[in-house]
Amino acid sequence: RRDKKEPQEKAKLPPGSMGWPFTGETLQLYSQDPNVFFAAKQKRYGEIFKTHILGCPCVMLASPEAARFVLVTEAHLFKPTYPKSKERLIGPSALFFHQGDYHTRLRKLVQGSLSLDAIRNMVEGIEATAASALETWGGGHVVNVFSEMKKFSFEVGILAIFGHLDAHYREELKRNYCTVDKGYNSFPTKIPGTPYKNAVQARKRLTKILSDIICERKEKKSLEKDLLGFLLNSKDEKREILTDDQIADNIIGVLFAARDTTASVMTWIVKYLHDNPKLLEAVKAEQKAIGRANNENNQPLSWSQTRSMPISYKGVLLLEWLTVGNHGFTQVVLETLRMASIISFTFREAVADVEYKGYLIPKGWKVMPLFRNIHHNPEFFSEPQRFDPSRFEVAPKPNTFMPFGSGVHACPGNELAKLEMLIMIHHLVGSGGIPKWDSVQSIPSAYARTPSQILEIIFQLESRRIYWSYFNQDAIPFSKL
Numbered sequence: 001r002r003d004k005k006e007p008q009e010k011a012k013l014p015p016g017s018m019g020w021p022f023t024g025e026t027l028q029l030y031s032q033d034p035n036v037f038f039a040a041k042q043k044r045y046g047e048i049f050k051t052h053i054l055g056c057p058c059v060m061l062a063s064p065e066a067a068r069f070v071l072v073t074e075a076h077l078f079k080p081t082y083p084k085s086k087e088r089l090i091g092p093s094a095l096f097f098h099q100g101d102y103h104t105r106l107r108k109l110v111q112g113s114l115s116l117d118a119i120r121n122m123v124e125g126i127e128a129t130a131a132s133a134l135e136t137w138g139g140g141h142v143v144n145v146f147s148e149m150k151k152f153s154f155e156v157g158i159l160a161i162f163g164h165l166d167a168h169y170r171e172e173l174k175r176n177y178c179t180v181d182k183g184y185n186s187f188p189t190k191i192p193g194t195p196y197k198n199a200v201q202a203r204k205r206l207t208k209i210l211s212d213i214i215c216e217r218k219e220k221k222s223l224e225k226d227l228l229g230f231l232l233n234s235k236d237e238k239r240e241i242l243t244d245d246q247i248a249d250n251i252i253g254v255l256f257a258a259r260d261t262t263a264s265v266m267t268w269i270v271k272y273l274h275d276n277p278k279l280l281e282a283v284k285a286e287q288k289a290i291g292r293a294n295n296e297n298n299q300p301l302s303w304s305q306t307r308s309m310p311i312s313y314k315g316v317l318l319l320e321w322l323t324v325g326n327h328g329f330t331q332v333v334l335e336t337l338r339m340a341s342i343i344s345f346t347f348r349e350a351v352a353d354v355e356y357k358g359y360l361i362p363k364g365w366k367v368m369p370l371f372r373n374i375h376h377n378p379e380f381f382s383e384p385q386r387f388d389p390s391r392f393e394v395a396p397k398p399n400t401f402m403p404f405g406s407g408v409h410a411c412p413g414n415e416l417a418k419l420e421m422l423i424m425i426h427h428l429v430g431s432g433g434i435p436k437w438d439s440v441q442s443i444p445s446a447y448a449r450t451p452s453q454i455l456e457i458i459f460q461l462e463s464r465r466i467y468w469s470y471f472n473q474d475a476i477p478f479s480k481l
């Protein structure tokens, strides 16, 4: 017999609409601008509401307290959840699918390899990567900023994972990773020749390439401080090492988490700088001064130029990063992270019936903290649709700014992401004189669109991808929706 105090009997489901049978509100979400969908819901129902999307009943949470409840204070009641088809492509042992001891163990290793001490040695490598990427942008031809930034962030990911890696391995990894990426959001099927099946096959090839790399590294017996080194040297309390599959899954997982996210933010930075010419001039002046000083002394960008004077705002991971010469630019990055909110929300699944503020979140339901709604709430960020970097002259209220998530699954790559964005944009705005800003912006007139519109279009599609990539869409053909 049920205890009368059990949440099922006390609490009621949150307000909201479950939409039509089976499709729920999926069609509404994807026929509307997702921003409008969420904002309208929040206006109508408040900070917590239910809906039904892509075959899953969901509770959406749009307040900082609720996000904290799910991601931090009661994180043990909410497990990560991804569609099986996607887990298969990344690799089921990747840390972000896990909870508990295995997650903690892997997280320590990933965090160790991406710590400030580790990434400070990467400045030179990232700078060389940025310089050679930007050299290919010159010559007045059109570049798709997002796809170029993806190439750059992939290379930086490789650097963090393997340190130096032979060119033939790099090319093979890139080629097969791109095939996996193409199939990631396609309908999962075993039919040969389909993007999903191609992706599964490319993923198998990736395992083989990685196992060759691992084998070579083991033979060398070198103690590298990159992610592969951390993974290879790890022993648990029973002195067991990680299997090659566990290592491979986590390498692909980190590449996956690192590439499109960082590239998206850099693309948005380019767009916002383009749309705000005065700001661009200020950032240019700031970065050129750093560049000039270095050129005079024949010095590369130094670690202390990329950071120093850390000021910490309680509870906000990111804001520890404010640099003497980079004030203006730092605020541009923060404001870009807020405006673009490229990870608009995340997913968890309730592992038990949970009660929040008198509402029931039933076991098995998806739970979605809505970062974007929080970042666009005028209560926390006045005139939220305005791009205004100076708002970050003061710290945001606690828990209102979570571009890198929060709690046990918060982004361990945030410092590396910030470092590579800084280095890339430092060079892009012209310090080393490598790219001409104009050549970055030129577009074919046939499109009859401004560069920023193109970026918006490219990005609108891509940001949907991020939405989609978190949904349990196994049951529904993506192309039909």
Ligand code: HEM
Pocket: 095, 096, 097, 107, 110, 114, 157, 160, 253, 254, 257, 258, 259, 261, 262, 265, 342, 343, 346, 347, 402, 403, 404, 405, 406, 408, 409, 410, 411, 412, 413, 414, 416, 417, 418
């Ligand atoms: C600007 C770029 C980036 C943004 C906005 C970003 C954002 C995020 C967010 C919001 C999460 C938490 C997701 C959740 O709670 O469900 C996350 C997790 C993660 N990120 Fe990032 N990320 C970025 C770059 C990177 C980079 C460069 C790396 C690695 C080199 C990385 C590695 C990871 C990993 C491994 C996780 C999973 C952590 C775990 O489950 O414990 N990210 N990221």
